[in-house]
Amino acid sequence: MVNVPETLSSPPKTKRTDPMAGALMRYRVMAYIVGTALIILVFVAIPLQYWGHQKLVAEIVAPIHGYLYLVYLAAGADLARRAHWHLGRILFVVCGGFVPFLAFFVEHWITRRMNAERAQEAEALASAEPVTLDSLDR
Numbered sequence: 256m257v258n259v260p261e262t263l264s265s266p267p268k269t270k271r272t273d274p275m276a277g278a279l280m281r282y283r284v285m286a287y288i289v290g291t292a293l294i295i296l297v298f299v300a301i302p303l304q305y306w307g308h309q310k311l312v313a314e315i316v317a318p319i320h321g322y323l324y325l326v327y328l329a330a331g332a333d334l335a336r337r338a339h340w341h342l343g344r345i346l347f348v349v350c351g352g353f354v355p356f357l358a359f360f361v362e363h364w365i366t367r368r369m370n371a372e373r374a375q376e377a378e379a380l381a382s383a384e385p386v387t388l389d390s391l392d393r
Contacts, residue, residue, distance in 0.1 A: 347361055
């Protein structure tokens with residue numbers, strides 16, 4: 256019988272990230288993808304269809320953009336649910352997927368606002384007095 260020494264090692268620690276950061280990153284990635292697909296659709300595929308009489312590019316790009324827009328909406332809805340957004344911000348995100356170039360501006364604005372709000376929340380939590388049993392007796 257082999258004698259194996261016991262080790263006091265703990266299981267590998269997994270890095271716990273902020274769920275809001277993950278939702279924000281998914282939204283940002285989808286905003287860039289959908290914004291790019293919309294620009295290709297509006298400024299390449301549709302002109303080729305109507306002026307170049309080449310329907311193939313529009314027939315390929317339009318459904319791709321449509322499906323990607325649904326994923327973009329899901330990512331935006333996930334972020335909106337986690338961040339408790341009001342209706343105006345949600346509508347701004349929705350419009351970002353079908354107005355050319357707007358997705359890039361909306362993404363930048365949302366990212367800046369979300370980072371500022373998260374920093375304020377972290378600062379408020381850091382400055383809050385921790386609750387102890389002694390403070391409850393007062």
